Each structure stands twice: as structure tokens, then as C-alpha cells.
Amino acid sequence: MRKRRSGGRPTIADVAKRAGVSSITVSRALRDPERVSPQLRQQIEEAVRELEYVPDQHARALASARTDVIGVIIPSFTNNVFADVLRGIYDGLAQTPYQVQLGNSRYSPIEEERLLATFLSQRPAALIVAGIDQTERGRALLAAAGCPVVQVMDLGDDPVDMMVGFSHKASGHAVTSHLLEAGYRRIGFLGARMDPRTQRRLEGYRAALAEAGLYDPARITTTPASSSVSLGRDLLRDLLARMPDTDAVFCNNDDLALGALFECQRALLAVPASMGIAGFNDLEMMAAACPSLTSVRTPRYEIGSRAVQMARAAIAGRRPAERVVDTGFALQIRESTKRPETVRPQPMGVLYNNA
Amino acid sequence: MRKRRSGGRPTIADVAKRAGVSSITVSRALRDPERVSPQLRQQIEEAVRELEYVPDQHARALASARTDVIGVIIPSFTNNVFADVLRGIYDGLAQTPYQVQLGNSRYSPIEEERLLATFLSQRPAALIVAGIDQTERGRALLAAAGCPVVQVMDLGDDPVDMMVGFSHKASGHAVTSHLLEAGYRRIGFLGARMDPRTQRRLEGYRAALAEAGLYDPARITTTPASSSVSLGRDLLRDLLARMPDTDAVFCNNDDLALGALFECQRALLAVPASMGIAGFNDLEMMAAACPSLTSVRTPRYEIGSRAVQMARAAIAGRRPAERVVDTGFALQIRESTKRPETVRPQPMGVLYNNA
DNA sequence: TTTGGCCATGATAGCGCTGACATGGCACCG
DNA sequence: CGGTGCCATGTCAGCGCTATCATGGCCAAA
Numbered sequence: 001m002r003k004r005r006s007g008g009r010p011t012i013a014d015v016a017k018r019a020g021v022s023s024i025t026v027s028r029a030l031r032d033p034e035r036v037s038p039q040l041r042q043q044i045e046e047a048v049r050e051l052e053y054v055p056d057q058h059a060r061a062l063a064s065a066r067t068d069v070i071g072v073i074i075p076s077f078t079n080n081v082f083a084d085v086l087r088g089i090y091d092g093l094a095q096t097p098y099q100v101q102l103g104n105s106r107y108s109p110i111e112e113e114r115l116l117a118t119f120l121s122q123r124p125a126a127l128i129v130a131g132i133d134q135t136e137r138g139r140a141l142l143a144a145a146g147c148p149v150v151q152v153m154d155l156g157d158d159p160v161d162m163m164v165g166f167s168h169k170a171s172g173h174a175v176t177s178h179l180l181e182a183g184y185r186r187i188g189f190l191g192a193r194m195d196p197r198t199q200r201r202l203e204g205y206r207a208a209l210a211e212a213g214l215y216d217p218a219r220i221t222t223t224p225a226s227s228s229v230s231l232g233r234d235l236l237r238d239l240l241a242r243m244p245d246t247d248a249v250f251c252n253n254d255d256l257a258l259g260a261l262f263e264c265q266r267a268l269l270a271v272p273a274s275m276g277i278a279g280f281n282d283l284e285m286m287a288a289a290c291p292s293l294t295s296v297r298t299p300r301y302e303i304g305s306r307a308v309q310m311a312r313a314a315i316a317g318r319r320p321a322e323r324v325v326d327t328g329f330a331l332q333i334r335e336s337t338k339r340p341e342t343v344r345p346q347p348m349g350v351l352y353n354n355a
Numbered sequence: 356m357r358k359r360r361s362g363g364r365p366t367i368a369d370v371a372k373r374a375g376v377s378s379i380t381v382s383r384a385l386r387d388p389e390r391v392s393p394q395l396r397q398q399i400e401e402a403v404r405e406l407e408y409v410p411d412q413h414a415r416a417l418a419s420a421r422t423d424v425i426g427v428i429i430p431s432f433t434n435n436v437f438a439d440v441l442r443g444i445y446d447g448l449a450q451t452p453y454q455v456q457l458g459n460s461r462y463s464p465i466e467e468e469r470l471l472a473t474f475l476s477q478r479p480a481a482l483i484v485a486g487i488d489q490t491e492r493g494r495a496l497l498a499a500a501g502c503p504v505v506q507v508m509d510l511g512d513d514p515v516d517m518m519v520g521f522s523h524k525a526s527g528h529a530v531t532s533h534l535l536e537a538g539y540r541r542i543g544f545l546g547a548r549m550d551p552r553t554q555r556r557l558e559g560y561r562a563a564l565a566e567a568g569l570y571d572p573a574r575i576t577t578t579p580a581s582s583s584v585s586l587g588r589d590l591l592r593d594l595l596a597r598m599p600d601t602d603a604v605f606c607n608n609d610d611l612a613l614g615a616l617f618e619c620q621r622a623l624l625a626v627p628a629s630m631g632i633a634g635f636n637d638l639e640m641m642a643a644a645c646p647s648l649t650s651v652r653t654p655r656y657e658i659g660s661r662a663v664q665m666a667r668a669a670i671a672g673r674r675p676a677e678r679v680v681d682t683g684f685a686l687q688i689r690e691s692t693k694r695p696e697t698v699r700p701q702p703m704g705v706l707y708n709n710a
Numbered sequence: 711t712t713t714g715g716c717c718a719t720g721a722t723a724g725c726g727c728t729g730a731c732a733t734g735g736c737a738c739c740g
Numbered sequence: 741c742g743g744t745g746c747c748a749t750g751t752c753a754g755c756g757c758t759a760t761c762a763t764g765g766c767c768a769a770a
Contacts, residue, residue, distance in 0.1 A: 011756055022720050027758060037718065054476040058416035059756035062725050067413070077441045083432045090432070090459055099473075102457050104445055118454075121409040229640035258640065265645040285584035285613065290620040366726055377750050382728060392748065414726035417755050 010051040018047040071119035075107040088304020113138040126311035133196040148314035150307040172204025184248035188219040190235040191252040192227035232259020248276030277336040291335035365406040373402040426474035443659020468493040481666035488551040503669030505662040527559025539603035543574040545590040546607040547582035587614020603631030632691040646690035
């Protein structure tokens with residue numbers, strides 16, 4: 001006979017024998033205690049404790065065709081933005097039987113598609129994916145996933161299933177409008193990697209400036225390279241070399257904004273007097289910088305935990321009424337965009353929704 | 356009869372029928388192609404492609420008592436340090452059948468122990484854990500894991516199995532020595548969270564100053580709160596309030612160092628002339644800051660990929676001869692510790708090993 | 711009392727895959 | 741030409757769990 005595979009670990013049958021019941025009763029007592037009489041339940045719990053029984057996930061998955069795995073696909077590990085979303089997800093899943101299977105698409109839709117296929121082959125209980133810009137086949141895979149799907153960090157009117165995020169275009173518009181109100185007129189854009197969400201922020205920037213009649217494409221400085229503080233310095237230097245009269249920049253994320261600040265310090269360019277700087281995401285460092293840096297606070301942790309909440313509700317058969325949740329964003333106005341001549345009382349956290 | 360669980364997905368039996376062989380042959384062709392004749396192999400591959408067959412992980416795991424899951428436990432998602440390790444791990448695992456199961460211990464040994472137990476119940480192929488400071492029971496679990504275990508990011512002489520990292524004490528000693536050589540004499544220490552690795556860096560700091568006869572415990576400023584840029588500002592402010600003559604600080608990580616720099620800017624304290632600043636980890640921003648910030652470059656990505664390499668070798672039965680790998684670290688000397696009177700030609704990247 | 715229905719529990723049969731062993735064909739040997 | 745050993749392939753029996761249906765006891769309604 002084949003030796004036991006579990007390496008000596010007790011199986012449900014061992015628990016059953018010890019508790020003097022059949023194994024199916026143990027199974028029920030563990031998954032659906034209501035269906036077992038209190039007395040047996042107690043005996044079983046005792047046996048479980050004594051034997052230190054831990055159910056075998058794989059056997060369970062095979063027998064029931066269900067798993068407790070929630071697949072999560074994000075485009076980057078290094079980007080703190082997603083670290084916060086992840087924290088929200090893991091915290092939302094603590095003390096539950098669910099486990100996270102994490103994939104990194106590296107901002108590549110092809111890679112994302114591959115991950116999707118891999119993950120789906122494991123019949124996850126739910127799937128959380130960053131962004132709404134899947135490939136056609138990726139979307140098809142998601143649509144046929146047979147499990148709840150939550151797209152996060154962006155907003156669109158065509159969710160595969162559910163969606164939690166905010167409008168990047170609206171947020172780009174809001175920051176740019178703020179710079180205009182602060183009195184800046186020759187506002188540049190610094191962008192790295194230029195993934196779809198960045199593109200939409202750029203669109204918002206463009207729209208706001210166009211409305212004001214101040215749009216000049218020459219002030220847009222982008223690179224496909226991935227974002228970093230040094231890159232922020234390089235991009236600002238480039239921009240100023242080409243358009244020396246630029247008086248403010250909207251940086252598509254906080255790393256770039258920090259780099260821009262350092263470049264200004266090096267070039268002895270006064271911030272905010274001669275150069276306004278606004279970032280995106282409002283990482284913790286923005287408030288600590290000197291001068292403190294204006295940014296757009298994005299509710300990353302909340303998006304993660306909200307996504308988990310929606311996914312769990314859907315798994316339980318209670319699909320939320322609102323399939324698309326707009327978390328909004330908040331403009332955090334700080335020193336880096338307070339032009340001396342325009343300093344005036346302003347609420348420090350202006351809340352926007354997808355108006 | 357029970358309906359097929361796989362939701363219509365083809366099983367190995369379907370592939371076998373289509374290829375005109377038995378299912379065990381399909382199984383072999385997929386896992387161990389050498390053992391199947393080229394002709395059958397080709398037929399099988401064709402059938403797999405036509406049916407879009409994807410093996411069921413759970414069935415495989417149940418039948419073979421093995422999985423392709425590598426468990427990874429890190430103490431933080433938000434800390435970029437571990438993001439880099441993770442990238443190394445994921446990159447090392449790309450194009451392999453292995454999957455990562457990721458856990459966040461939140462710097463809590465208790466939580467780590469819990470995660471360990473959970474992970475082990477899934478019989479992972481290998482385990483990669485950050486640090487060497489497991490609880491007693493955690494160590495026991497690891498020792499009895501029955502799979503390769505790699506402890507990363509630290510060094511010790513008592514590996515559970517394998518180990519890749521560097522000496523935190525030696526690196527703390529190296530930075531402090533550098534500050535002394537640069538001419539600083541009243542050197543403070545800023546530390547947050549004070550996890551065991553931080554403690555060892557502090558030990559290195561203490562030893563270096565004690566050797567120089569300049570150790571003063573009053574210059575150590577720590578907090579159990581977790582690290583952030585703002586905290587760096589606060590800690591430096593505290594230190595200067597208590598010990599205004601402090602002329603340099605070794606910050607236990609780069610966030611704190613950046614915060615310290617901002618605080619100096621705010622207080623109009625010249626860096627490096629009146630205050631030297633050194634950080635730890637050498638995140639990308641350190642080189643971009645103004646002035647650029649001295650730090651200790653830690654080979655985080657390499658540690659991740661090396662750990663994966665060792666784990667895979669061990670899984671394959673080729674346990675590396677060197678169970679403990681010291682990756683070393685590199686002092687990155689930059690503007691923030693170049694005191695005007697002591698500026699002299701120095702190699703820009705001094706390599707240290709666990710001397 | 712009978713009957714029907716419900717509830718708690720059990721017996722059975724797989725889920726999709728792989729380990730162990732069996733089989734049959736073929737090359738090579740004396 | 742029988743024997744030997746090896747190789748490719750197959751048969752069979754589970755891995756540990758749960759879906760499904762069966763069973764038997766109990767209570768309420770008739």
C-alpha cells in the first residue's frame with residue numbers, strides 16, 4: 001500500500017475516528033457548524049485541537065471545485081502606490097480563510113494576460129486587478145472567469161464586473177486648475193512610463209489648460225522609462241532647457257515631484273515663487289518635504305479594502321448594488337504651489353468626485 | 356453521477372483520449388518529457404494545444420504531495436527594501452512553474468509564526484523568510500518544514516537551512532567609521548521601529564564610536580513607530596533639542612535620512628558643513644537629493660534572486676555547498692557627508708564584506 | 711395511530727492527478 | 741534460440757476531501 005502522503009499529518013478521517021463520528025460530519029462541522037448538533041460539534045472541535053488537524057487545501061479544492069484564493073494582479077511591486085493597495089487587501093483578508101495570490105504584470109498588458117490565464121486555471125474565489133486597460137483577450141478571460149472580478153485604481157463606464165477607483169482625468173484636471181488658480185500660467189507636465197492612468201491624468205491637464213487658453217504641447221515632457229526621483233530631476237531640466245519660462249509643473253507622480261524639487265534646489269529656483277510643483281498620490285514624504293509639496297491624495301488603502309469587501313460580498317452571493325464605486329480623490333495644497341502674490345485662505349483638502 | 360467539476364475544462368483524460376494514449380503517459384509527457392517517445396510526445400503536445408488543456412494544480416498537489424508554491428514572508432509591503440527583494444524573487448521565478456505565496460508579518464514574530472504555520476500546511480516547495488529572528492516555535496516549524504528554507508536580508512551563524520544576506524552590524528560600523536573619518540565627532544543615531552536588524556545596525560554604530568572613544572548614548576534617538584520621512588524630521592528635531600552640538604547623524608534608513616535633510620533645510624543647517632547625514636539602503640532617491648545623500652547600498656534584488664536560485668537548487672536536490680552567503684554591502688559616499696575641510700579623493704563605492 | 715416531513719448523520723462515489731507496479735516488445739548475450 | 745534486462749507504456753489504486761443521496765429518528769398534523 002502507498003504510504004500516507006500527508007507526512008504523518010492527521011486527516012479528516014483521524015479526527016472523525018477520534019470524535020466517534022464519520023468524516024463527512026467533521027467536514028460539515030468545520031465548514032458549516034450550524035448543520036451539526038452542538039454536542040458532536042464540541043467533540044469534533046476537541047479532536048481537532050488534540051490532533052492539531054489542519055485541513056488539506058488541495059484536497060478540499062479538488063473535491064469541491066472551490067478555493068479560498070483571491071488573485072491580485074498589480075503592475076509594480078516597487079511603486080508604493082500599489083503597496084498601499086496591497087495592505088488594504090491583506091488587512092481586509094486577515095482573519096478570513098482567504099489567501100492572496102499575487103502577480104506582477106510589470107505594466108505589460110501581455111504579461112497581465114498571461115497572469116490572468118495562470119490565475120484562472122486555479123479557479124480563484126475572486127480576482128482583483130489593477131486598471132481597466134486589459135487586452136481584448138484579457139477582458140474576455142475576466143468576463144468568463146466564473147468568479148467575482150474587481151478592477152481597481154481607475155474608473156470607467158464598462159466594468160467587467162465590479163470596479164473601485166477614481167477618475168485620473170478628473171484628478172489631472174483638478175491639479176492643473178489649482179495651479180491656474182494659484183496664478184501660474186506656463187504650466188508644464190512631467191510624466192514617466194506613461195501607462196494608461198498617467199495618460200488620463202495628462203488628458204485632464206490638457207483639458208484644464210485648453211479651457212484656460214493656455215495649452216502648449218511643448219511643455220509636456222514625458223518618457224517611457226519608469227518613474228524615479230532622478231528622472232524627475234532630468235525631466236525638469238529638459239523642460240527648462242526647452243521652455244525656460246515655465247513657471248510650474250504637474251508631475252504625474254510624487255517621485256518625479258520630489259526630483260523636480262531637488263532640481264529647483266540645485267538650480268536655485270525658488271519654490272513656489274518661481275516654480276510651482278504639484279505631484280500625484282500624496283505619499284507620506286510630500287508633507288515632510290521642504291517646502292512641503294502639493295499633491296493629489298489617492299485613497300489607495302481604502303481602494304484595496306473596499307475591493308476585498310466587494311469581492312467577499314459577491315462570493316457570498318450578495319453582489320453590491322453599486323458595481324462601480326468612485327472613491328474620489330483629494331487635492332492636498334501645500335507650500336510648493338502657494339505663490340506669494342496669491343496666498344489666500346484655501347481649504348487644505350479639497351474633495352473632488354468624478355463630477 | 357456527479358457532474359464534472361472543472362466547469363467543462365478538459366482533464367488529462369480528455370487529452371489522453373484525443374492523443375490515443377493513457378492518461379499516465381500524458382502526465383509523464385508534461386512533467387518528464389524524456390520518458391515518453393518523441394512521437395507520442397508530439398501527439399500529446401498537439402492534443403494539449405487543441406484542447407487548451409491546463410493541468411489542475413490541486414489534483415496534482417493532492418496526488419503527488421508536492422506543490423509548486425514557494426512561500427515568502429516579509430515584514431512589510433510598504434518598505435521599498437522588501438519590494439526590491441520581491442522583484443528579485445519574482446524575476447527569478449519567471450518562466451518556471453513556481454508560484455509565490457506572499458505573507459506580510461508586519462514586523463511581528465507572532466504574526467510570522469502564524470503565517471509560517473499556515474504556509475506549511477500547504478506543503479510549499481520552499482520557503483523564503485526575511486530575517487533570522489524567528490520565535491522559538493517559528494524556528495522549530497522551519498526546521499521541521501520538510502522543504503528548503505532560505506532566510507534572507509540578514510546574516511547569522513546558525514541558519515535553519517540556508518541564508519543570504521549581509522551583516523547589519525558591520526554595515527552600521529562601516530557608516531559610522533566613515534562619518535568619523537570625514538571629521539564628524541558628535542554623531543547621533545536616528546532609528547525607527549527598532550526591529551532586530553535595526554538593532555544590529557545600532558550595535559555597529561555603538562561599537563565604532565566606542566572604539567573612537569566618542570560614544571554617547573544620549574545621541575541615540577529612537578522610536579518604536581514605523582519609519583517615515585516626517586519621522587526623520589521629528590527625530591532630528593528631538594535630537595537637536597537635546598544635544599544641539601550634534602554634528603552628524605546616521606539614520607537607520609533612507610526615509611529618515613531624507614526627513615533629516617528636510618529638517619536641516621528648514622532649520623537652515625548646512626549639510627554637510629554643519630551636519631553630516633548618512634542613510635541606509637541606498638534607495639534611488641538618495642543620489643538625486645540635493646545635496647545627494649550618503650547611504651549603504653544593500654543588494655536587495657540580488658538577495659531575492661540568489662535566494663530563489665538556492666531554493667531551486669535545493670528543491671532539485673543540489674543543495675549548495677555554501678549554506679550561508681554573505682552578499683556584502685557597499686558604502687555610497689555622497690555630498691551629505693563631505694565636510695568641506697575634509698574633502699579628499701575617496702573611492703565612491705567602498706565594498707565591505709563581513710570582515 | 712398513521713403519515714409526512716424534517717433534521718442530523720452516514721455511506722458511497724468520485725474530484726483530476728500521480729506513485730507503484732505490471733506488461734509487453736525489443737536488443738543483446740551466450 | 742532461450743534468457744536477460746531495459747525501455748516505453750499501461751493498469752490500478754488511491755491522495756484527502758466533499759456532493760449526493762440514503763437512512764433513521766422524531767415530531768406535528770390528521
